[in-house]
Amino acid sequence: MIPLSLATLADVPADVARPTYDRSNLRAGILHIGVGNFHRSHMAVYLDRLMNMGLAHDWAIVGAGLRAGDADMRDRLAAQDWLTTVVDRDGTGESARITGAMVDYCPVDPAAILAAMSDPLIRIVSLTVTEGGYFLGRGGAVRLDDPALHADIANPDAPKTVFGLIIAALRQRRDAGQPAFTVLSCDNVQGNGDITRRVTLAVAEAQDPELAGWIAAHVAFPNGMVDCITPRSGPRELALVQDCFGVRDAAPVVCEPFRQWVIEDHFPAGRPPLEKVGVTFVDDVKTHEIMKLRLLNASHASLCYAAALMGYAHVDQAMADPVLSGWLKALPTRETIPTLEPIESVDYAAYLDSVLHRFGNPAIADTIARLAQDGSDRQPQFILPTLRDALARDLPIDGLALELAIWMQFCSAPPIPLEDPMAAALQAAAQSGPQAFLGQTAVFGHLGQNPRLRAAVAAAYEGLQQEGVEAMLSRYLTTAPTNQVSA
Template sequence: MENLKLNNKNLAVIAERITTPTYKRNDLKTGIVHVGIGGFHRAHEAFYTDQLLHEESSKDWGICGVALLDFDTKIYNTLKEQDGLYTLIIKELDGSYTKQVIGAIVEYLFAPENPKQVIEKMASEEVKIITLTITEGGYNYNEATKQFDFTNPDIIHDLENSEAPKTIFGYLTQALQLRKERSLKGITIQSCDNIQGNGHMAKKMLLSYVAKAAPSLVSWIESNVSFPNAMVDRITPVTSPEDITYLKENTGIEDAWPVVCEPFKQWVIEDDFIAGRPAWEKVGAQFVEDVVPYEKMKLSLLNAGHSVLGLLGALVGYNAIDEAVNNPNIRTFLNNYMDVEVTPTLGDLEGINLHDYKHSLLERFGNINIKDQIDRICSETSAKFPIFILPTINSQLEDKGSIQMAALVTAAWAIYSIGVDENGNSLAIKDALKITLQSKAIEAQTKPATFLEIDSVFGDLNTNNTFVKAYTEAYQDIVNKGVEACVIALNNKYAKSKA
């Protein structure tokens, strides 16, 4: 079987081997600009859009992918060389692989190379939606102050260099200013990040920046830009060299950066699109009036569950999430955490069977074909913890509920941040607050509660005596007994309480 590079020229032959786009990509208009064209976007929004382009004749919803950061050079070059095409490899629960080429990304821009080109594209009349996957930390939100962080050096740069911005806020401000000056219709800015109220967050942070950078633009944005909230879900691990080799050996397709993901997918969106939208509901998306209950459920159970498995598993010495959840003691601990500490905070979820949902999460985490790397899950925990775990802790403290399991996870993170697992192996700490985390983690070895003093992560949690006591005891227990013994002890305590 002849090896073929993935590109437009070879697409007809590749179509004889795996599923490829049947729509005419050259006829598509760019109706969506997406910032952050990493694996998740390509397994989620771009996948939904590709499926829709197969379903209907609309030519208005091609995607222009924007690589925002210098770090994104590789993905930009890959998409450029492959004409925006990439292979999606869905790793099914039964061990089989479903493979298809996705063609929804029809343009691709590298912001650091040509900021003006990106701004002009965002300001283009044919663009109706700007979507974002910029990670939790990309919203520049300070958990302690609950406000936009104007001390960020990149924000300071953007305020002083408006035509050559570095952050999403600088780009959006310039693009929206052009749309206003050109008397263009409104536009939707849609976050696809794991943040509760992600649309509200995007609006609040953007308006905070605009109020200082271009005050006269604020009222125009409030009248002409919509920010729908959305809940997104699909486990998308980092593509490994083995994934690339598998694709080449089994199909003869040379794809420099395929995307791998689980079969499950979910997208719940508030139907608030000021300039029109794709009919994503035709391919499985769900449009609702209020997305809050769904996203709180997902952030508090799935995303927090990932962090629980990642932090505990990392200290034990596991490399992948499935290894952690398939440890029966850790699996039981996670199940108990979801039942005892998270579920009481969720309230009524109409149309959702929480028991079934939680069971499905354990199955998804345990998919041995996904091999979601623990260091990916643990990366940027300082941005994730305030969103995934802290709300559960605060809610349980307010209601005088259990916080012992969350305290154990927090203590595990403090010990993880030292950078060594229980076997003496080094852990790669990948976090914007790495220096602060490691400094506080080292101090915590003599005074555990010191770690809770990172107010941008924990807010005022270090002033709550109930949590500090539970956290300090958990920290000392992990040091003295190890993670798994602590997990077993809490599991036994919960089992006795049910008896």
């Protein structure tokens, strides 16, 4: 068993790819906040591939983090010289590569992170802080009264949050006459760059309106769409890397082989030539984001509650059920794809097929319970926008209404724990009937009052009570889609 480090790279088995570049020649260009599994399966892999081509050696990554768990990650990576074993795994086998694009990791200390962020060599500050890290209320307003943000507003020279640090570093750069860095969100959130900009400017405005104006004029916040199914690592993943590849890695990543990254090409301080390793640069990422949200994320949402009610625990097992896999093919084909605007060189049907194939990957072992979390947040993002468009254009909604009715049944009598910040309210409303469930304005807004939707969900829910989930899904698959045309 070979412990992973720079000193042992030459001893790693030949079937494990490793850096072909001299890491001593790398220079930092990116500071990334939130060095979790997704970052190391996604951005770090793209950069490693680029560096193996002899490019972007001045764009190495410096890691950073502010959570208690980040200190543990830093310690584990430090012991192996910031190297990570990334295993791409599907039903046919696995392949491993050791990535070396990270060259340092700041101590988990705001002052150390601020110093690194202020270094003029850093031209991109990227982040994966999850949706909850953006301090947004349910309506999208920035929660400036959050204690952490409030403290940063009151003490701008001693920031403790990601946004306080970004603002403080930009202030130092402005005062020193240095160019601003680009702020690049890599979170799976629609309009992630716009959200990052909005939060940054709101905090900066509360601190110093003049500085907020300078940031608005000089700092880029490109939107991006990211995709790679990457579960958490545990004993199973550590054992896999050891048993299959003979490498002892304290923090490996096991993920699917598929990766996608679409970014708006707005980097005033420069960027690595990631297009050479498959990243797509566009003027506006919105259409790609909508495609992913409505076909991939929405399909997860459409699967999980039905699968849970039918007794499935893992995604690949559910996808092996012909009724569930047929449902995930028919619903978006009939009701979602017709709402989407065309994208040049993109075949939506082929994209959907690739999504469903990925869901069936038995090597990832993604869980239904994970997908079923936080429905009060996910349904408004992934399902309701399609419903609004379909209703506005008099398109079919039978399947979308059935999806909501299935979620309602799940909330009414959850077969697995109902993990949602609105769990109590969801369960009470679901047990009171479809009108009460759709009447939750915190979830549905005004959409829940739409007469056509209310009638369709009520009919679907009645069918579920009489016939069950599997029978209602089968009926949907064998019934021609219906439509209501405006008079």
